[in-house]
Amino acid sequence: MPQNPQIHLVSRPTGEPSADNFKLITLDTPALQDKQVLVKHEYMSLDPYMRGRMNDSKSYTAPQPLNAVMVGGTVGEVVESRHPQFAVGDKVVGMGGWQTYSVVDADTPGLLRKVDTSHVPISHFLGAVGMPGVTAWHGLVRIINPQAGQTLTVSAASGAVGSAFGALAKARGCRVVGFAGGKDKCDYVVNELGFDACIDYKEHSDYLSLSKALKDACPNGIDGHFENVGGMVLDAVMLRMNEFGSIAVCGMIAGYNGKPIPMTNPSLILMSRLKVQGFIVSEHPADWPEALKELGALVGSGKFKPRETVAHGLANAPEAFFGLxxxxNFGKQVVKI
Ligand SMILES: NC(=O)c1ccc[n+]([C@@H]2O[C@H](COP(=O)([O-])OP(=O)(O)OC[C@H]3O[C@@H](n4cnc5c(N)ncnc54)[C@H](OP(=O)(O)O)[C@@H]3O)[C@@H](O)[C@H]2O)c1
Incomplete structure (x- = not known):
């Protein structure tokens, strides 16, 4: 059996994570038991939720254990199988973690899924046609549930979730306005993803200034907002929300390293009679098949061209994660193993 380089979490950060929170080690891969398969990872996913797992604090799920392989989505190829439904050469997506190989109990539902890479590059099953894409779909369809012609906004618009949100919302005939950090990201959001406008939040020092820019981009107000960041962007959006609008709270990345991100005017939830709903995509397994079908068609047909930032080599995963x-990152952050 092959040697398996892997990255363990060995200590928990306070504030920003650093290289000494992780350790690269190499172990032997154990021999397969009945119903197990050995997967060689081609890409692994880096996602903002991993920062939360590094903490030992109240959350929607258990923390990442210390001295164990870091959790994470992976795509790769079956290289050995003792399961009748998986053959050597099958392309699969799973939660193999920050390592080169994973041994998977393929009989356990949901651990390993075969993917068809004939029209969609394999790495996109970690992004647009994977968990981040389904996240965008759930917030858009189940929480915001927009009508054609309505105006929607999304923060971190050039990223894995934000870009999928834009593609799905444009397909429903909505006006979509994004927020992103920097001109290059905003140009990409408008010119390549087809958003109607994108605001570079870094050009604004406070939420009132940002809200003015938002008024120009959203002359009819905002009917639905998909929040990925928190802080100044959310404050600015709240001022422009139409009555009975919906906010899908997907992420608050601006606060993941522990910085407080207070909401300046929570009374607007009442004044504007807003629906504000948080969600965790893994708690909605019934949505995945429909969402993946739609996302696969958008990517496979070339209507949605997701962008990726690729780090090369397992050893470079921590640095790429800090960058995320x-x-x-510019688009979905993956690591080529
Ligand atoms: N609820 C769920 O089930 C679920 C599932 C998946 C993801 N999420 C959440 O969705 C959000 C987006 O995830 P993703 O995978 O698509 O990541 P991503 O957007 O590909 O990458 C993160 C982006 O967030 C922005 N960002 C990073 N640090 C920031 C900071 N301190 N302040 C403001 N912006 C910052 C950056 O974009 P700019 O350069 O444009 O600022 C960065 O590129 C995250 O909050 C994540 O936790 C939630």
Whole structure:
């Protein structure tokens, strides 16, 4: 059996994570038991939720244990199988973690799924046609549930979730306005993703200034907002929300390293009679097949061209992860193993 380089979480950060929270080690891969398969990872996913798992604090799920392989989505190929439904050469998506190989109990439902890579590049099953895409779909369809012609906004618009949100919302005939950090990201959001406008929030020092820019981009107000960041962007959006609008609270990345992100005017939830709903995509397994079908069709047909930032080599995963938490990624962040 092959040697398996892997990255363990060995300590918990206070504030920003650093390289000494992780350790790269190499172990032997155990021999397969009946109904197990050995997967060689081609790409692994880096996602903002991993920062939360590094803490030992109240959350919607258990923390990442210390001295164990970091959790994470992976795509790769079956290289050995003792399960009748998986053959050597099958392309699969799973939660193999920050390592080169994973041994998977393929009989356990939901652990490993075969994917068809004939029209969609395999890495996109970690992004647009994977968990981040389904996240965008759930917030858009189940929480905001917009009508054609309505105006929607989304923060971190050039990222994995935000870009999928834009593609799905445009397909429903909505006006979509994004927020992103920097001109390059905003140009991409408008010119390549087809958003109607994108606001560079870094050009604004406070939420009132940002809200003015938002008024120009959304002359009819905002009917639905998809929040990925929290802080100044959410404050600015709240001022422009139409009565009975909906806010899908997907993420609050601006606060993941522990910085407080208070909401300036929560009374607007009442004044504007807003629906504000948080959600966790893994708690909605029934949505995944429909969402993945729609996302696969958008990507497979070339209507949605997701962008990726690729880090090369397992050893570079921690640095790429730190970058993701600072907006250095441009599109879905993956690591090529
Ligand atoms: N609820 C769920 O089930 C669920 C599932 C998946 C993801 N999420 C959440 O969805 C959000 C987006 O995830 P993603 O995978 O698509 O990541 P992503 O957007 O591909 O990457 C993160 C982006 O967030 C922005 N960002 C990073 N640090 C920031 C900071 N301190 N302040 C403001 N913006 C910052 C950066 O974009 P800019 O350069 O444009 O600022 C960065 O590129 C995250 O909050 C994540 O936790 C939630």
């Amino acid at each position: 938490l600072k907006g250095k």
